[in-house]
Amino acid sequence: xxKTTQPNSMESNEEEPVHLPCNHSTIxxxxxxxxxxxxxxxxxxxxxxxxxxxxxxxxxxxxIAEDRKSSTLILHRxxxxxxxxxxxxLRTYGGATNKLIFGTGTLLxxxx
Amino acid sequence: xxxxVQSPRYKIIEKKQPVAFWxxxxxxxxxxxxxxxNLGQGPELLIRYENEEAVxxxxxxxxxxxxxxxxxVDSTLKxxxxxxxDSAVYLCASSLLQGDTQYFGPGTRLTVL
Numbered sequence: 001x002x003k004t005t006q007p008n009s010m011e012s013n014e015e016e017p018v019h020l021p022c023n024h025s026t027i028x029x030x031x032x033x034x035x036x037x038x039x040x041x042x043x044x045x046x047x048x049x050x051x052x053x054x055x056x057x058x059x060x061x062x063x064i065a066e067d068r069k070s071s072t073l074i075l076h077r078x079x080x081x082x083x084x085x086x087x088x089x090l091r092t093y094g095g096a097t098n099k100l101i102f103g104t105g106t107l108l109x110x111x112x
Numbered sequence: 113x114x115x116x117v118q119s120p121r122y123k124i125i126e127k128k129q130p131v132a133f134w135x136x137x138x139x140x141x142x143x144x145x146x147x148x149x150n151l152g153q154g155p156e157l158l159i160r161y162e163n164e165e166a167v168x169x170x171x172x173x174x175x176x177x178x179x180x181x182x183x184x185v186d187s188t189l190k191x192x193x194x195x196x197x198d199s200a201v202y203l204c205a206s207s208l209l210q211g212d213t214q215y216f217g218p219g220t221r222l223t224v225l
Contacts, residue, residue, distance in 0.1 A: 043116070043203050043216025044155065087154055099145075099168065100214060102154025 004088045009107040012078045020073040022088030031090040035073050039084045083110045116217035124223045130192035133220045137206030146189050147203040199224045
């Protein structure tokens with residue numbers, strides 16, 4: 001499975017946008033880019049995923065570089081409840097295992 | 113809709129004792145996963161079930177860990193005997209089908225003394 005690289009930690013101010021980067025230079029054509037986040041003392045929760053085009057949902061936006069070697073998760077207005085570890089994961093569909101392989105993620109701190 | 117339910121939320125045991133964790137997935141979800149999460153790390157898959165069949169248990173330490181999913185609904189993960197290094201959070205997740213979005217429970221935090 002292709003690997004992702006994320007900063008260990010980032011800091012943001014409340015009500016400001018947050019851009020969480022992810023590098024995945026060895027991504028293959030069948031890899032989808034998934035983002036999950038894990039709030040303190042909770043299990044991970046799905047945020048968003050995409051293949052080539054930028055994606056928007058009620059939680060966030062996902063901007064994917066044209067060469068697909070990097071992507072950015074965008075939280076448009078950070079709140080204190082967005083403080084969490086954010087995981088960027090590549091997932092290959094059609095593979096034998098089809099599992100999520102988590103890295104160490106980015107710990108996002110949101111300051112009031 | 114109820115999410116993935118896990119119990120207990122916390123468990124403290126002495127080493128060499130057995131321990132069991134229980135998971136009730138979201139109703140109708142065929143695929144069930146057990147993950148292990150060590151402090152400061154992301155979750156790692158232990159085992160994946162498709163209905164009642166374990167289809168990926170390559171990362172499950174079979175000398176002391178066992179799991180079952182009778183009737184393809186609830187699942188139990190057991191450790192016997194527990195070791196100090198087993199202290200971690202054990203997460204259960206489910207998805208409608210393999211490849212779909214996974215929904216995680218809150219986990220069971222195990223402390224082995």
